[in-house]
Amino acid sequence: MSMEPNYGPDAGDWFCARCGERLEQRKVQAFYMNSAFDVLLPRCPSCGLTLVPKSLAEGKMAEVEALLEDK
Amino acid sequence: MDQSELHAVEAHCTQEAMPRCRAVCPLQMDVRAFMEHIAAGRARDARKLLERHLPLPAILIAVCDHPCENACLRRDLGGALAVGALERHVLATTPPQTRLIPRPPRQQRLAVLGAGLAGLVVAWELSRKGFPVDVLHEGDARDALRRSYPDIPETALDAEWTDFGKTPVTFLSSQYDAALIGRLRQEYAAVFVDMDAAATLLPLQRDDVDAATLHVEGNVCCGGWTDETPTGARLASASRQAGEGRTAAITLFRLMTGASLAASREQENDRRVLHTPLDGVASVARVLPAAAEYDADEAAREAGRCLRCECLQCVRECAFLERHKEFPRTYARKIYNNAAIVKGTHTANALALGCALCGQCTEICPEGFSMADLCLHARQDMVERGYMPQSAHEFALEDMAQASGPESAVSRPDPATGRCARLFFPGCQLAAARGPQVLRVWRFLRERLDGGVGIMLSCCGVPAFWAGNTPLFDEHAARLRADWESLGKPELIVACASCLDALARALPDARLRSLWEYLDDLLPEAAPVADAPVVSIQDPCGARHQEGWRAAVRSLVRKCGLRGEDPRRSGTETACCGYGGLVWNAQPDMADVMAARRASDLPHTALCSCIMCRDRLARQGKESLHLLDLLPMTAETSAAGAASRAPVAGLSARRAGRVALRRDVLAEYGETPPPPEAAALHLIIADEVLARMEDRFILRQDVQEAVEGIERTGQKFLEKESGHFVGSWRPRHVTFWVEYAISDVGCVIYDAWCHRMWLPGAMQPGKEI
Ligand code: SF4
Ligand code: SF4
Ligand code: SF4
Ligand SMILES: [Zn+2]
Numbered sequence: 001m002s003m004e005p006n007y008g009p010d011a012g013d014w015f016c017a018r019c020g021e022r023l024e025q026r027k028v029q030a031f032y033m034n035s036a037f038d039v040l041l042p043r044c045p046s047c048g049l050t051l052v053p054k055s056l057a058e059g060k061m062a063e064v065e066a067l068l069e070d071k
Numbered sequence: 072m073d074q075s076e077l078h079a080v081e082a083h084c085t086q087e088a089m090p091r092c093r094a095v096c097p098l099q100m101d102v103r104a105f106m107e108h109i110a111a112g113r114a115r116d117a118r119k120l121l122e123r124h125l126p127l128p129a130i131l132i133a134v135c136d137h138p139c140e141n142a143c144l145r146r147d148l149g150g151a152l153a154v155g156a157l158e159r160h161v162l163a164t165t166p167p168q169t170r171l172i173p174r175p176p177r178q179q180r181l182a183v184l185g186a187g188l189a190g191l192v193v194a195w196e197l198s199r200k201g202f203p204v205d206v207l208h209e210g211d212a213r214d215a216l217r218r219s220y221p222d223i224p225e226t227a228l229d230a231e232w233t234d235f236g237k238t239p240v241t242f243l244s245s246q247y248d249a250a251l252i253g254r255l256r257q258e259y260a261a262v263f264v265d266m267d268a269a270a271t272l273l274p275l276q277r278d279d280v281d282a283a284t285l286h287v288e289g290n291v292c293c294g295g296w297t298d299e300t301p302t303g304a305r306l307a308s309a310s311r312q313a314g315e316g317r318t319a320a321i322t323l324f325r326l327m328t329g330a331s332l333a334a335s336r337e338q339e340n341d342r343r344v345l346h347t348p349l350d351g352v353a354s355v356a357r358v359l360p361a362a363a364e365y366d367a368d369e370a371a372r373e374a375g376r377c378l379r380c381e382c383l384q385c386v387r388e389c390a391f392l393e394r395h396k397e398f399p400r401t402y403a404r405k406i407y408n409n410a411a412i413v414k415g416t417h418t419a420n421a422l423a424l425g426c427a428l429c430g431q432c433t434e435i436c437p438e439g440f441s442m443a444d445l446c447l448h449a450r451q452d453m454v455e456r457g458y459m460p461q462s463a464h465e466f467a468l469e470d471m472a473q474a475s476g477p478e479s480a481v482s483r484p485d486p487a488t489g490r491c492a493r494l495f496f497p498g499c500q501l502a503a504a505r506g507p508q509v510l511r512v513w514r515f516l517r518e519r520l521d522g523g524v525g526i527m528l529s530c531c532g533v534p535a536f537w538a539g540n541t542p543l544f545d546e547h548a549a550r551l552r553a554d555w556e557s558l559g560k561p562e563l564i565v566a567c568a569s570c571l572d573a574l575a576r577a578l579p580d581a582r583l584r585s586l587w588e589y590l591d592d593l594l595p596e597a598a599p600v601a602d603a604p605v606v607s608i609q610d611p612c613g614a615r616h617q618e619g620w621r622a623a624v625r626s627l628v629r630k631c632g633l634r635g636e637d638p639r640r641s642g643t644e645t646a647c648c649g650y651g652g653l654v655w656n657a658q659p660d661m662a663d664v665m666a667a668r669r670a671s672d673l674p675h676t677a678l679c680s681c682i683m684c685r686d687r688l689a690r691q692g693k694e695s696l697h698l699l700d701l702l703p704m705t706a707e708t709s710a711a712g713a714a715s716r717a718p719v720a721g722l723s724a725r726r727a728g729r730v731a732l733r734r735d736v737l738a739e740y741g742e743t744p745p746p747p748e749a750a751a752l753h754l755i756i757a758d759e760v761l762a763r764m765e766d767r768f769i770l771r772q773d774v775q776e777a778v779e780g781i782e783r784t785g786q787k788f789l790e791k792e793s794g795h796f797v798g799s800w801r802p803r804h805v806t807f808w809v810e811y812a813i814s815d816v817g818c819v820i821y822d823a824w825c826h827r828m829w830l831p832g833a834m835q836p837g838k839e840i
Pocket of ligand 4: 044
């Protein structure tokens with residue numbers, strides 16, 4: 001099972017509200033039910049806060065969650 | 072469930088049983104598929120089918136007595152299908168489709184005594200398996216057939232004899248004498264005696280041998296008797312003789328190969344009836360050939376009259392059964408296999424979770440198949456063995472906890488007298504959606520009934536039951552019991568049909584009666600109204616077996632000056648709105664299809680006695696009333712039209728509604744609980760944003776908590792141009808994301824979404840990998 005690797009923000013020009021840095025696509029890990037996935041997501045280069053865009057949450061992520069729950 | 076239980080369950084569904092035509096055919100000719108091929112112009116496939124099912128096809132088709140035609144369900148709807156004529160048509164117009172594959176010769180030799188139809192079928196079947204067969208006959212080899220079937224065309228005989236020439240069959244002219252069978256038994260591995268052509272050699276009647284094997288004794292079988300007509304004439308049934316030939320051939324094969332004669336032959340004699348609904352089937356007259364025999368076009372039209380007999384009565388009614396494209400018998404097997412999976416994907420979870428557990432199929436099915444039992448047991452097993460998907464019923468069970476927890480629940484005797492002969496149990500969904508009406512009807516009951524009417528606000532526990540979570544249901548039942556017993560075990564007045572069901576399980580010793588029966592007793596009969604507006608009565612699936620409920624609803628509708636009409640499939644056959652079985656939580660889209668379909672069954676404004684029916688039908692745009700919208704003590708407006716279009720309380724509002732009702736109930740006791748703390752942030756959520764959130768089971772309360780948390784930590788993102796913030800909050804095993812902006816008037820919510828995966832960096836700054 002895999003998740004498509006690279007998800008940008010759905011729309012707009014996004015910054016970390018605290019650090020003021022523009023978000024960059026960085027590799028992070030997501031976990032669910034004893035599985036881990038590497039995925040590229042918008043992330044603050046300074047503090048590391050990571051955004052999960054809605055399209056990912058409701059698309060691929062939901063799909064993978066459902067698959068894992070049926071394991 | 073073990074194998075034998077599975078078989079018992081499967082047996083209740085007849086969809087895979089044979090159509091009547093095939094069931095009465097001793098050779099089990101697949102007439103339905105044959106018809107389908109011809110109707111579609113697939114003559115070769117039709118011929119292939121004939122060759123697969125029928126021995127000696129040229130002969131058999133020429134002389135068959137076609138019991139299939141007598142049994143055909145079309146018989147009284149334009150005339151039975153012309154099976155015989157269509158078989159002749161295919162045989163005459165389509166070249167052979169199967170090639171005779173020579174088999175390596177076998178050691179054992181078989182003797183067939185008598186060249187009647189049964190004997191020849193035995194020779195035909197076993198020679199094709201490689202056994203050398205000697206057919207012993209008196210006179211000409213074809214005489215026996217000509218005698219029993221005087222009309223048999225010589226061309227048919229020639230055709231099959233040509234084929235015999237290609238197989239190890241030898242015709243031996245011989246003298247039948249008393250010692251012949253004895254000699255053959257010694258010389259051959261097995262012997263078949265044809266009871267038409269060589270009856271004189273074996274004084275046995277049909278009833279003297281086991282019909283399942285036609286085994287006489289040792290290495291001898293027999294079959295192919297003629298029948299006697301009531302007038303004493305001798306009559307040969309070709310289908311019966313050929314069928315006996317085939318049965319005997321199987322026995323002889325087993326005899327010669329040392330297998331058990333009787334084991335696993337049930338299928339040969341499986342004559343279970345396939346139930347085929349005929350309602351709405353129009354009569355269509357048999358197509359007659361212009362010439363002596365059908366041409367291709369006539370044949371296709373005649374075959375097109377076949378009803379393709381099948382049952383699927385439950386499947387046609389239930390959107391869930393239809394969605395999975397098969398039928399209960401195969402679903403049972405899938406669910407059974409699903410439970411056996413240890414490692415790998417449980418592909419039938421969706422099947423077990425999509426059923427509304429409503430029981431309609433059981434009522435419709437002529438055999439009473441219960442998909443609900445099957446799916447409920449599957450869920451119980453999933454919970455017990457830990458493979459129930461986490462998200463399936465989580466929201467519903469949280470909702471149950473909220474409805475039964477301190478902010479919503481209350482359990483008290485009558486506020487005026489402190490007595491409690493009866494206890495009003497409105498149910499947590501009615502309490503959530505219709506608090507003021509609940510309050511008013513409770514007051515009415517208190518005024519009109521002696522002995523005190525207490526109230527219990529709580530969930531009945533049915534969500535836990537539907538989720539298959541027996542431990543949770545039992546725990547909940549124990550709490551209900553403690554409250555009920557502390558009030559002196561009063562009779563319960565119940566306003567929800569599903570609650571009635573759950574309470575009967577939780578408190579089997581309690582007296583339960585529906586609110587409607589009480590109100591019907593208390594309200595006077597009204598004078599009949601001329602031109603009373605008509606409503607379609609939607610019986611809740613929970614009231615399928617609550618006759619008292621259904622009768623009281625109809626009576627109350629009348630007393631309210633309306634004319635209640637029963638839609639199709641009502642009463643015990645009513646259909647679920649999609650609330651049942653928690654489908655609304657596990658598979659909201661499935662539940663919506665159920666609601667839409669039910670809405671389309673109801674020609675007039677729906678009159679519901681279950682708040683979930685009302686709200687789910689209304690969400691589909693169906694004008695729907697709850698009975699409380701009509702009754703004099705609870706009607707909010709005199710215009711039923713307005714009430715039928717009143718908006719549906721969403722999930723967030725329902726939770727708030729329960730909290731508000733509890734406060735109102737406590738006020739009846741002179742208590743005023745401290746008002747809830749004012750929220751730190753005032754949320755502004757547009758209706759369509761809230762509706763979208765709730766479609767994802769995100770509540771206003773979740774967003775409130777999330778935004779407050781995000782603002783506290785300051786961990787959020789900013790979109791420069793719009794000034795919108797996005798942040799996340801993970802209070803339990805769901806991460807909520809909210810897009811919002813802060814203004815002077817409050818916090819405007821633009822969107823919210825959620826996921827269950829955990830990302831370490833999403834909530835607090837995390838390390839890059
Ligand atoms: S009604 Fe449904 S379950 Fe019953 S026999 Fe027919 S197809 Fe099978
Ligand atoms: S209608 Fe077709 S399937 Fe049904 S009994 Fe007749 S031939 Fe068989
Ligand atoms: S939803 Fe109702 S009718 Fe459909 S399978 Fe389940 S119990 Fe039967
Ligand atoms: Zn940052």
